[in-house]
Amino acid sequence: MGTLSDRLNRLSESQTLAMTRKSRELSAKGVDVINLSIGEPDFDTPEVIKNAAKAAIDDNITHYSPVPGFPELRDAISKKFQRDNNLEYPPDHIVVSTGAKQSIANVILSLVNPGDEVLLPAPYWVSYLEMIKLAEGTPITISSSIENDFKISAEQVKNAITDKTRLIIFSSPCNPTGTIYSKDELREIAQVVAEHNDVYIISDEIYEHIIYEGKHVSIAEFDFIKEQVITVNGVSKGFAMTGWRIGYIGAPEWIVKACIKIQGQFTSGASTISQKAAETAILMPPKSTEEMCQIFHKRRDLLLDLLNEIPGVTSNTPPGAFYVFPNISFYFGKNYEGEEIKSAGDLAMFLLKEANVAIVTGEAFGEPNHIRISYACSEETLKEAIARIKVALEKLK
Ligand code: PMP
Ligand code: GLU
Numbered sequence: 001m002g003t004l005s006d007r008l009n010r011l012s013e014s015q016t017l018a019m020t021r022k023s024r025e026l027s028a029k030g031v032d033v034i035n036l037s038i039g040e041p042d043f044d045t046p047e048v049i050k051n052a053a054k055a056a057i058d059d060n061i062t063h064y065s066p067v068p069g070f071p072e073l074r075d076a077i078s079k080k081f082q083r084d085n086n087l088e089y090p091p092d093h094i095v096v097s098t099g100a101k102q103s104i105a106n107v108i109l110s111l112v113n114p115g116d117e118v119l120l121p122a123p124y125w126v127s128y129l130e131m132i133k134l135a136e137g138t139p140i141t142i143s144s145s146i147e148n149d150f151k152i153s154a155e156q157v158k159n160a161i162t163d164k165t166r167l168i169i170f171s172s173p174c175n176p177t178g179t180i181y182s183k184d185e186l187r188e189i190a191q192v193v194a195e196h197n198d199v200y201i202i203s204d205e206i207y208e209h210i211i212y213e214g215k216h217v218s219i220a221e222f223d224f225i226k227e228q229v230i231t232v233n234g235v236s237k238g239f240a241m242t243g244w245r246i247g248y249i250g251a252p253e254w255i256v257k258a259c260i261k262i263q264g265q266f267t268s269g270a271s272t273i274s275q276k277a278a279e280t281a282i283l284m285p286p287k288s289t290e291e292m293c294q295i296f297h298k299r300r301d302l303l304l305d306l307l308n309e310i311p312g313v314t315s316n317t318p319p320g321a322f323y324v325f326p327n328i329s330f331y332f333g334k335n336y337e338g339e340e341i342k343s344a345g346d347l348a349m350f351l352l353k354e355a356n357v358a359i360v361t362g363e364a365f366g367e368p369n370h371i372r373i374s375y376a377c378s379e380e381t382l383k384e385a386i387a388r389i390k391v392a393l394e395k396l397k
Pocket of ligand 2: 014016017037038039040126127175
């Protein structure tokens with residue numbers, strides 16, 4: 001094998017995707033695996049959205065699009081920001097990308113110099129950390145705890161900011177904890193950041209439609225911070241469109257121009273067919289996602305009830321997204337067939353092997369005492385998965 005770049009060698013594989021890969025490999029061998037590791041709705045993309053894509057093919061909308069996306073889509077996103085988030089982003093303050101993943105990578109690569117510090121409230125979504133490493137930035141985690149519903153305070157942000165701080169990245173509703181920051185909490189954080197003109201916020205709002213308690217607020221709603229915020233969103237989660245790969249940002253124009261420059265060299269405009277589908281999704285009345293959300297809500301309650309019956313698994317009640325993030329450190333130091341469980345990663349592998357259930361270790365999200373369970377699957381699947389996990393955990397002595 002040849003020599004890989006240092007950059008690549010520093011990079012870790014996405015743990016969410018790695019567990020999904022492992023469970024697909026086992027399934028291919030005929031093992032009956034239940035995959036609760038990936039965060040993607042199990043629903044199909046709504047018909048009306050699929051029809052828009054079919055029409056795009058028939059209408060030969062199959063050539064390169066402008067790098068930042070079709071004008072009609074940017075226009076639809078601009079209206080959506082106004083309709084749902086109280087945000088004024090004109091179309092030329094919007095860039096459409098190949099998934100919110102690319103949107104976030106574009107911004108990090110545009111703003112972070114080697115050695116710049118990027119604040120990451122933990123638990124954080126897996127890919128933020130690796131993208132920061134790729135940009136040669138220094139991730140600085142800010143810790144939270146289950147007792148506080150995994151929220152960090154403005155005071156903690158204040159204490160973490162140094163003259164090297166360039167960015168803070170967080171998601172609300174949060175992957176992996178489902179945490180939602182209230183308007184007051186966001187205002188306090190915004191006030192701290194506003195004291196530092198050269199510190200920016202990536203506000204990842206991709207789970208905004210999947211909320212059971214409370215209300216989604218965009219931090220860019222506060223005028224005094226808007227010029228320092230990049231609002232990220234996409235159609236993957238809210239519209240069951242993970243495979244279509246459409247994400248977007250609303251941001252100050254100079255950041256938009258930088259992202260267009262990067263994207264113009266890496267990928268050009270996102271898939272034209274997906275853009276047409278996304279336009280239809282984004283213009284649908286917000287009510288259209290409600291039914292999906294109600295189903296997720298029922299599943300969350302079911303999962304929490306089921307977990308409650310397992311000794312040593314403690315969870316809070318996540319108000320959004322479709323994950324539960326329980327503490328499982330009770331099982332550390334226990335053994336099965338001579339193998340000791342030393343970490344959440346060991347427990348994840350044990351559950352995959354013994355219960356044939358794939359979940360994700362909390363280490364990947366910066367919280368080593370927890371695991372992440374996705375409940376984007378049917379109630380029957382959840383019941384079967386948790387029953388299997390319970391039996392497996394009983395074997396640990
Ligand atoms: N942000 C968060 C918090 C996520 O969970 C995901 C899920 N993949 C993404 C961004 C990226 O979404 P996508 O690239 O599918 O738009
Ligand atoms: N965001 C999802 C998750 O956290 C999808 C997988 C990924 O893109 O990493 O599971």
